[in-house]
Amino acid sequence: MTKTLVTGGTGFIGSHLARALAARGDDLRLLIRSANPAEHLADLEFERVNGDITDRRAVRRAVAGVERVFHVAGTTSMRAGSASRVIATNVGGTRILCEEALAAGVGRVVHCSSAAAIGPAPAHGRADETQAFPASAREITYVYSKHEAEGEALRVAAHGLDVVIVNPTFVLGPEDPSGTSMRLVRRFLLREIPVYIEGGINVSDVRDVAQGQILADQVGVPGERYLLAGRNFTLQRLFADLERISGVPAPVLKLPAGLARAGADVVERLGLPAPNSPDEIRSASLWWTYTPAKAKRELGYSPRPHEETLTDAVNWQAEQLGDRVGRSPALTDLALGAARRAGRLAGRLNPL
Numbered sequence: 001m002t003k004t005l006v007t008g009g010t011g012f013i014g015s016h017l018a019r020a021l022a023a024r025g026d027d028l029r030l031l032i033r034s035a036n037p038a039e040h041l042a043d044l045e046f047e048r049v050n051g052d053i054t055d056r057r058a059v060r061r062a063v064a065g066v067e068r069v070f071h072v073a074g075t076t077s078m079r080a081g082s083a084s085r086v087i088a089t090n091v092g093g094t095r096i097l098c099e100e101a102l103a104a105g106v107g108r109v110v111h112c113s114s115a116a117a118i119g120p121a122p123a124h125g126r127a128d129e130t131q132a133f134p135a136s137a138r139e140i141t142y143v144y145s146k147h148e149a150e151g152e153a154l155r156v157a158a159h160g161l162d163v164v165i166v167n168p169t170f171v172l173g174p175e176d177p178s179g180t181s182m183r184l185v186r187r188f189l190l191r192e193i194p195v196y197i198e199g200g201i202n203v204s205d206v207r208d209v210a211q212g213q214i215l216a217d218q219v220g221v222p223g224e225r226y227l228l229a230g231r232n233f234t235l236q237r238l239f240a241d242l243e244r245i246s247g248v249p250a251p252v253l254k255l256p257a258g259l260a261r262a263g264a265d266v267v268e269r270l271g272l273p274a275p276n277s278p279d280e281i282r283s284a285s286l287w288w289t290y291t292p293a294k295a296k297r298e299l300g301y302s303p304r305p306h307e308e309t310l311t312d313a314v315n316w317q318a319e320q321l322g323d324r325v326g327r328s329p330a331l332t333d334l335a336l337g338a339a340r341r342a343g344r345l346a347g348r349l350n351p352l
Contacts, residue, residue, distance in 0.1 A: 005066040007031045007053055008073030010038050012181040013171060016210040017070055018044060031062040040177050053093035063104040070213055071097050072112040076142060078279040083141040090145035091152060098156035108162045110217050111153045115169040115227060117146040120286035127290050129225050140279045157223055164220035166213055168228045169290055172309055173206035174316035185317045188242050189325045195253040196235045197260045200287035204230040205309040215299040226299055229292035231306035245314045248326040257285035
């Protein structure tokens with residue numbers, strides 16, 4: 001029985017991965033922050049090691065005696081003021097984990113990175129694993145952190161650690177313990193998204209991402225990265241599909257990307273409260289669209305139909321929200337008015 005460590009095992013991707021590894025028959029150990037609950041994994045047998053990925057002593061305890069490590073822990077925050085924490089967790093945590101895994105003689109590390117580490121595709125295009133990281137993507141702290149974290153993993157790999165990298169895209173699906181990853185669907189169902197920007201997004205299913213990591217462990221080539229991607233959408237098309245599945249009206253106002261970014265910059269400079277940070281606005285205006293051809297060809301990765309992913313995601317989130325679904329029109333109207341006012345202000349201060 002393989003002794004396997006999962007970091008971030010209580011999160012959205014990590015909990016699905018833990019279940020898939022348990023089904024494979026692995027002897028599980030999870031590195032879990034002391035404050036993080038694990039009741040949703042109560043039906044699984046695993047050894048818990050309390051500690052943070054940035055705590056070297058805790059990581060050293062966690063990797064001792066394991067054969068496989070799946071490094072999923074990290075933060076996806078793009079909120080204002082979170083930059084130092086994002087870098088410390090995603091970059092520093094990956095460095096510590098890989099260094100300690102090498103020292104402990106771990107057989108293989110599967111590093112769950114992100115498509116963000118590859119950077120956005122050209123507008124209306126699709127990126128693959130060979131794309132050079134765009135310099136402009138460095139402006140978004142989270143994106144930059146995922147790119148640098150891969151660099152840390154490969155730096156340790158050059159000293160003998162067997163590392164395979166997987167790059168999930170925007171992950172949706174059922175059973176999100178914290179609700180963070182399903183925030184987009186949640187906000188849509190609550191009608192908290194009054195406007196959208198012309199941009200692109202690739203949606204992958206959390207269950208497929210879990211299986212993709214196991215495939216990477218089984219047949220992935222050391223030092224290689226694999227995009228675990230699903231269906232590419234424009235934001236307009238994604239919201240239209242969510243409307244069709246849920247019955248909740250999609251946002252109808254589309255802001256030009258330049259105007260949205262300028263408005264976010266103005267709001268940030270003025271210190272005004274906003275539902276989205278400038279990094280979130282910048283990210284939404286880019287094309288996070290990809291091809292999974294390499295993962296399909298080399299790993300045997302087989303993503304499910306996107307309709308199944310979206311339907312399961314909407315149904316699970318709607319069950320959590322109950323009668324709150326679709327019943328926030330006043331908030332939507334208020335936010336819509338604020339967005340229009342911010343747009344007019346941005347146009348005066350930052351003429352395009």
